[in-house]
Amino acid sequence: MSQAMPRLAPLEPPYAPEIQAQFDRIMRGAPPLLLFRVMAGHARAWEKFRGGSLLDRGPLSLREREIVIDRTCAKNACEYEWGVHVAAFAEAADLTTEQVRATVRDKADAACWSPAEQALIAAVDALHERATLGDAEFKSLSAHYNEAQILEIIMLCGFYRTVSYLANTMALPLETSAARFPK
Known part of the structure; x- marks a missing residue:
């Protein structure tokens, strides 16, 4: 899996303001991951993906x-x-x-x-x-x-x-x- 580009095209900057705000919240100032850029190019998939996130302070350490x-x-x-x-x-x-x-x-x-x-x-x-x-x-x-x-x-x-x-x-x-x- 050392291809130069993924099979689905990622979003390229500049990002729409609402997408940039979401990336900023998730990445805390770091550039968005390629996975996030691909998912964010598909509104429904991106919404569902973000909704399933478990990277918060849950019951596990x-x-x-x-x-x-x-x-x-x-x-x-x-x-x-x-x-x-x-x-x-x-x-x-x-x-x-x-x-x-x-x-x-x-x-x-x-x-x-x-x-x-x-x-x-x-x-x-x-x-x-x-x-x-x-x-x-x-x-x-x-x-x-x-x-x-x-x-x-x-x-x-x-x-x-x-x-x-x-x-x-x-x-x-x-x-x-x-x-x-x-x-």
Whole structure:
């Protein structure tokens, strides 16, 4: 996926004032991501995409949220979104280099994770592989997370699977500032 241009044309600056305002809110002064520029070129898709965002102060910690997002994107072979999130949030989420690597390369029970994080990653893996949690997986997840957190985990997995579909299918070239999958 090292194409120079995505399959769908992104918006080019200058952006309409309402789109610029949305980009400013999302990106906090940084240039808009290519994914956002492509989506914003399609009003209905952009509205729905922004409406599904889960990057607010929800019931999960930043660290938990980013583990779910990174693992989901890795499972979906979406280096674009994984790399954006690792570059933007891994440090703030206190993810070590080993843990970042583990989101792509290791099993859920890797020693670098706490028991709660292992349950979290196992849930992401199960949702990716089977679109459901078995009784044992749900029990393990419930031992560490409450109902609101479990719903958030499921929603994050679904939303970032959709983001992965979008980024992968549009063949988005990797952002220059984004991280790359470990070898």
